[in-house]
Amino acid sequence: MKMPTDNYFTNALRPASLHRAEHQIALERCVGKVRKTLPLMGVRNPKIGIDNLKWSYCAPGDWVISFMSGQLWLALQLTGDPVFLNAARARRPAFRDILRNRRSQNHDLGFQFSLSCVADWRMTGAKEAHDMALDAARGLVTRYCPRGRYIQAWNALASQDSTRAKFVAGRMIADTMQNLALLYWAWNETGNADFRDAADGHAETTAQYLIRQDDTSFHTFLFDVVTGEPIRGETHQGFAHDSCWSRGQAWMIHGFAQSARTTGNNVYLDLAKRLARKAEALMGDDDVPVWDFSVSDSNAPRDSSAAAIMAAGIYIIADLSDNEESSRWKSQADRLIGGLLRSCDISGNPESEGLLAHGAAHVTAGYSDTMLPYGDYYFMEALMRSLGHTDFFW
Template identity: 30%
Template sequence: MKTLFKVSLFLIIIILKQGCKEIHSDLESYEAIIQKSAEKYSDMNKIIYPKINNKNFIPRTINKTGDVRLVNIYDWTSGFYAGSLWYLNFLTEDKKWEKLALEYTKKLDSIQYWEGNHDVGFIMECSYGNALKKTTSKAFESVIVQTAKSLATRFHPKAGIIQSWNSNEKWNCPVIIDNMMNLELLFHATKISSDSTYYNIAVSHANKTIENHFRSDNSSYHVLNYDVNTGEILNRNTHQGLTDDSAWARGQAWGLYGFTVCYRETKDSKYLNQAIKIADYIKTHPNLPEDNIPYWDYNAPASNETPRDASAAAITASALYQLSTFTKSKEDGKKYKKFSDEIMQSLCSPTYFADKGTNADFLLKHSVGSIPHGVEIDVPLNYADYYFLEALYRLKNFK
């Protein structure tokens, strides 16, 4: 397997050299990228680890002065740093990352009882879920099942969906495309407990998302507002995209990833078909830049001034590596693998992969949180790093 990985890396490096005129010598292979990632996160940890017992101790992005901005365990991004540490352990086999990943994972323990937000799937599957790839801990399995119980309290049987945010003046029952990412935890909980409740909730939510969230061109709305008693769609809106009718880039990536997971866990072809439709929408979009790193919204103006979103690209790349192994046609598999390779080539280039000692030692530059809210524009984000490292891990283990 290592030989195959090195051959694959060699071929990709050749393509990368042909397509990019400027390459840093220490970024000429993915193995060098993995080492560079470990070095950068080692440097970041030296700064943030002394604050591990503070209320805010998890790196999310940078602040206005360019320093690391830390958040607490109830931030929706709180599981990504622990997850990145797990992937560094998987990629390098260095036990120091396992020790550190365990420490940051256990800090999230109380989230398993939190019923106030759908993001518990992000938080706990990225941390405890990855931990269970390394250990058979019954205690960690219990955390996954309890988290699923908490998430299940947000399920509305009559509408068939999991509510995302709490009700407010604008929305009765908002459901965002991001919610597809939390279904993995429900599938995991059923595997552990043999209780099909969680599986059935995940399938119901996925089915309603296919039915209601997508347009005829296979792009998705960001926010749907449901009547929980009838299942009627009251509004279709955006929260972080350009307009209600636009295709917010990270939202398209969430959908691709989520339906790929649904197929992996159910083997139901309708989920594979939906993932393929989204992948093709992204791959063939006329507004996709040549380097395959999307603008923050696919309907945003195509210009040098329009922010890119490396986080959307990293999520897409990770999903595509897995999707490429599920396609019924070998040619389709090769097509999506090649597309993912091309995205990763760009993300590993100096344009997006930050030099050591810069970017507050986050890996990727040029991500976007929410332009409509004026926050986290053209900055590093911990989930961009997480899915980038996951994509590297999937490439390393590609079959």
């Protein structure tokens, strides 16, 4: 395995943020927090924060199960310390279980396996991790609906009532743009165009139906299950069907930017830029976005996870842009990181088990102002990107 040098924290691979020193200190603090909490977690994976800045943990197969793994692989990349390798590898059985239980799999296979098995393969060359990631990609591609050209998001399970089954049928969601990375990886590994075609098809359908003409976004879009004909845009975690859920906008900024980086398709880059410009305009003077941009209440919950995802995606845009434009994008991403550092960063709090406060998981269901493992992962990714690192697992 290629281990980083002892002074890896100071070896930026691309031009770094103007706030380099502050961001480097914050990143080192995050790595220290991840190291400190490992004995508390064992092989458990955080799901959402509870009282006193502690974690509750994932049930088997939870969509957020890989974000702790992602942090561990980033920490290993930064330090070379095998304690992070061992902790990440110890989680592999949880991902084997997901592959065994096909009925529980959904569009989140990309999240689950990019940050676990693809990461393992890229960092260590472990064949089992490679094979598991390919198996997951095969499962994800089977969810592609050719008539509508989208990846079906959720499953209608036998244990659910008919209302839920009707809700999930024929539905795509903004989050899936981030999951396409697993399909592009599988295409690059195998040369099998089915993976690329499904990813491109879903991305193009996302651009056509989830992005409105004013560059705001729907969270979900519904299609006729039989014909694939488009029906309407809706929300699931946002404020209203015609509102703009900030984390959905962030998922697509990062997803299109990463897809552009992987494929070289500048159409995807232009879409990421449009979405990012709109998010900046909707934020106004805020440094951390409100959970839904259509909510005008100044006391409404903020979403630190949306800020972290957005920042990481905008740093990708900056890397794919030239000169003055790149600097402009870095400034926007730096602003988001600055907001997180000022008002959400709890990595230095000895009582906290996570990195960021004020995450909004699902506000209308009562889950806001909390720690979120995906917010923590993207915070580390964004800080690394701000320092010039470009080698990630997407």
